[in-house]
Amino acid sequence: MQITFLGTSSGVPTRGRNVSSVGLRLDMRAEVWLFDCGEGTQHQLLRSDLKISQITRIFITHTHGDHIFGLMGLLATYGLAGSPTQIDIYGPPGLQEYLRACQKYSHTHLSYPLRVHVVEPGIVYEDGEYIVSCEPLKHRVTAFGYRIAEKDRAGRFNVEQAAALGIPSGPIYGKLKRGENVTLADGRLIKGSDLCAPPEAGRKVVYCTDTVYCDNAVTLAQEADVLIHEATFSHQDAQLAFERLHSTSTMAAQVALGAGVKHLIMTHFSPRYAPGNALMLEDLLKEARAIFPNTELAYDFMTYAVPRRLDRSLVTS
Template sequence: MELQFLGTGAGMPSKMRNTSAVVLNLSAEGRGYWLFDCGEATQHQILHTSLKPRKIGKIFITHLHGDHIFGLPGLIGSRSFLGGNEPLDIYGPAGLEEWLETTLRITNTHLNYALQIHEIEAGIVVEDDEFLVVANSLQHVIPCLGYRIEQKPLPGKLLIDKVKETGVPNGPLLKKLKDGEDVTLDDGRIVRSHDVTGEPQDGFTVAILGDTSYCAAAVELAQDADILIHEATFDMDTGNLAKEYGHSTIGDAARTAQEAGVTTLIANHISARFMPSDVAKLKEQGEAIFPSLYIAEDFARFEWKDGAVIRE
């Protein structure tokens, strides 16, 4: 699993940061890309990466402020032009369907694929054999969601010595055993998967939150997550503005990470008032509360591997 940030700014784009968008790259898990928020010019940001719009299979919108959705119509249209013909599911709060369908209709935007818009509330958003996505309402000036993405436990590793004892030949039978399936050999013997594999391994958990003040729902969504992506629009010296506009300081983000017991915090949605020279101070303020902290930058990539978060 990999995270790639396309926009890490707040409110409006700046020379250093575009508006909100982050890709959860699940190519290694066979799921393509899941995009969280789609601020203005997100598709332009994608042009500077190796990401392919046609591989975006799901888009999750946190709320309907323009810096989180104004890039959607263009991206949706370009996905069609660029050969995307697989269905696209978009999830978000009430009002998303009316706005998007009206925009596509008035602009006569033709899509070569099925578009499914799901207006959601708090609760389970997506669940299948491998993943669970849960949403909860955050505390902002308009309805806003946060998302918790859980990869369900993975099959245990094959115990090669035990496999050899059973006489299972190299080939597709080994994969079946690793995937939890029992196999029957040519001589009629049945080899049980649980006899030749280790204990199931934990998958990853990522919490990706929209705009919010500090609130219990954010802590709940982030509980024991490997990665928490939390807005940090303001620093500790401008906390009064954070409260007024329904946002968080870097301290609020760090406090949420600490109380939730997450492994790594990535602070996002940084106000344009902060210049590159201010990032060190932001990081210092956050690390005083929660040391395992990164400040997101446009095009930054993070990989989750063997339980650890690696900045690429």
Template sequence: MSLLRLTFLGTSAAQPTLHRNLSGLAVKVDTDLLLFDCGEGSQRQMVRFGTGFTVDAVFFTHFHADHYLGIIGFLRTLGMMGREHAIHLYGPPPARRLLHQAVHLGLESMSFPIEIHEVKDGDVVPRNGYSVQVVGVDHRINALAYALVEDGRPGRFHLEKAKELGVPPGPSFGKLQKGEAVTLEDGRTVRPEDVLGPARAGRKLVISGDTRPCAAVVRAAKDADLLVHESTFSDDEQARALETHHSTAREAGRVAREAGVHRLVLTHLSSRHDTEPAKLLAQAREEYKGPLEVAYDGFTLELPLRD
């Protein structure tokens, strides 16, 4: 896979504001489109920011209302668009009960299959060229983080070395790059390791969901290309963070530092920091020295391939 693009649909905690919608993140993975959480109004944000509606799966971090009630209208919009193929919904228990209620709210029947999957810490959802790994976190209710992990890629193809070995340009080059051996006209066999450099690691994206800073997220985010971590509160709201099992921006920065992530994006802001997130940014910066941003609705970024 080559494209890995994130579009933040909603970056507010608990309640929408004039500037920020409720939680929602669209992730484009080559031809796949995934949603992580689907707060109220997410479908309007998808129109506004041009993500499209060809969603393959929705991953819910937990079932506080601000993270999942938008799925009701979203599914009905898909039906009105004539969708016929299945959509997959993933989340922690009680996903089956709550999502079944949401799916069947109202009198309209769905025109396409809806597959509901309950997942738990340690589960892995395989996808084409990547997987979504499930991580248990520390929140007031059963809650998850998700790590999107790209499959490893072959090493760089050394064109001159292939020519020296007599490999003809064309399909043989492609076979070697895919890890297949090639037999030449003179009977010699050229193997991938003869013309490829060391294998390259795939990219890793980690989405914390709502959580206190916890070791599970640090482990999951080790060497991640990007950590998207909730930062609901500032230092002077530490007591509130403990009470509600959320994180401060400083704590999010500490998680990023301990995990050695390459980039940190803060999201899920309390309305207190709606239009003035500079305090959160500064406090996270004291803990984490790498690339750091506070997300806003419509914020879009792409993760480049690893060298």
């Protein structure tokens, strides 16, 4: 699982930061899942290592413009990129009506199936490898945070040990790989668990924006490997955060600490903290690290490879 930040500014783009969008590239699958799609996202995709043609699912947190104004343009472009397949979009009530209006008044015809799913708290998507769930956040409009959980994987099957025990290859190996017990023709009982390494715990990524501090964010982020959380304001501007229902750096850190996450990446920064101002993003980082040390600031085109549970080394660029 590799995370790519396509936009890390709040409200409006700046010269160095576009508005909100995050891409998640899935292991062993030619798929990209997109989280939010602010204006200019398709331009950011073209400048990244992600391919528009590989996007299969888009998850929208809420319908503010800096999170959806790039969606219709991206969908139109997707239809021209190779052989388009179905795209599934997940988001709050009103998203489908917004897309229909965009198509109607721009006279846009999509050459592929588009399915829009109105999300409710709980599981919104599941397949053999991943579960995506959501919880409502606390913002000025209906907003959801998303949790992407990779399912646990069976431990490696020890083929060499099986061969040394004289176990014939074929369907028996398949049963043993699944952890089943097998009685061989000579009467020996072989336990699959004895030939398999411990299961590999699935990784968990959580995306929370826009929101002021809330208990649902802590619930959603429980034991996550990576929490991506908005930090629009400095702790010194907490009053603004409460008025506009956004988070400060310290709120993001408190969510990470309360949820027991392993790594916090802050994003969605107000342009007021540009270099040269009284407060800068490095100040927000210091505030957050005072509460949750394993914190870093996202920047456009930053990538983060989520480490497997058996390999806790961090990979960033």
